[in-house]
């Protein structure tokens with residue numbers, strides 16, 4: 001009995017070993033296949049990234065042009081605009097004036113101020129607190145001169161602006177005409 005079992009034992013113990021070897025081979029094959037697949041996927045992703053820019057340029061283009069158009073708020077002022085060619089003063093006469101005479105701005109916002117001068121005389125929009133002295137050359141009722149400058153208020157407050165060129169004497173001394181305020185709020 002014992003000799004018989006000895007004879008039978010070798011094949012039974014060898015079979016699982018062979019099976020285990022086969023299982024290892026299958027696992028190794030799966031492992032190798034997985035590695036090859038991962039590498040192929042990785043190479044494919046890199047290839048896509050490398051060849052991608054041709055299609056990505058159109059998407060990048062708008063972003064590149066965006067900074068060139070600043071997010072400034074446009075503020076327009078007119079000097080002696082038609083049809084009156086000025087603003088009616090206290091005595092009912094038409095006097096030299098910037099319209100509007102008071103500007104309101106917010107701290108930290110950039111404003112692109114555009115001045116249209118319809119008057120056949122030059123004026124200035126001068127604001128010492130902001131180191132601004134904008135010349136507004138003479139224009140006409142149908143073709144105003146156009147002057148641009150930018151302001152980015154740093155602190156709140158009420159600041160006096162004025163026209164520094166001799167013009168309508170009464171207007172130069174009266175807020176809302178050739179002088180006025182820039183009101184900056186938080």
Ligand SMILES: [Cu+2]
Nearest residue numbers: 123163167178
């Ligand atoms: Cu003036």
